[in-house]
Amino acid sequence: MPDAAVPVGAELASGVGLVLARFGPYRPTATAVTYRPDLVPNRALVAVARASVAGRTGVLLVTEGLVPNRQYGAHVHVRPCGPAPADAGPHYQNRRDPQQPSTDPQYANPENEVWLDFTTDARGRGLTATTVDWVFRDHRPRSVVLHETHTQTEPGSAGMAGARLACVTVWF
Template identity: 60%
Template sequence: MRTIAAAIAATLVFTGTAQAEPAHVAHTSAKFESYSPAAKAVTYDAAKVPANAKVTVLGAPTISGGTTVLLALEGLLPNRAYGAHVHVKKCGAAPADSGPHFQNVADPVQPSVDPAYANPRNEVWLDVHTDGNGFALAESTVDWQFTERRAQSVVLHDEHTHTGPGEAGTAGPRLACVNVAF
């Protein structure tokens, strides 16, 4: 995990998103495992997100009033695309327990597939493509911060995020989930 944490810290420092005294920094490092109430990170499909694969998520406010979220993954399938988004609820026993994507401006129609709401400016999208060793690092910066409406997880999906009308924000089945207190 130190390698992942170092990569995330370096990214924050070198991109200028770290603050001297951030209002709220969210951080979770864990290994994916089968669901239990104490699990920080859950795999729902161990063939695509193996148990013991590592995940680190860091969310920090930016100096300009936005939020940067970093996702680091280690031990996933090599050379594979995954979608990833911040979700409103904690991980649960069932993949759908984490609820919909967190949206800064919530779509009144859920599940949201309207590109006016389901887009990387209104949601945090962290799609990745693993390298030959199953490592991936993604970063997303939005121009808003989490307030009293806090997101509670990051979900890995089966494919990269779609953007077209009627499918915007969708990324296939939920493969895994990690609890993060944004």
């Protein structure tokens, strides 16, 4: 499997992208960064795939080596990973909420954002996928962030999923 310093990431064809990497500490060349190695261990694997066809976008997230039987939230974010968890910026939104951070269910919802919540199995593997009825545009996303909990949906906390545990820079 690839090392954190040697990620596989590419736009495979028009509308199709893939990132495969191992989590590790932040470095300027890192693709997958863990901010909480107790919950997203160094060397855990992550794969993110995206396909856009006929005005729709599907995103797949696969992990291996995480904490067994644990819930994680995950979302597509607007900026690449950085040394601090907040560097990835807010969630990518098809229709941008003028108020950030967005907690209004009119904007912070799985139809307007890419939500990839998952629960790992007994061996620490996770798998999730979603499809939205739009494609990424000029303000393309740059990362997928793993969060501490599944995503909330209530007004005032919609879109929130706890602390940012890890980040994967993507080439969408």
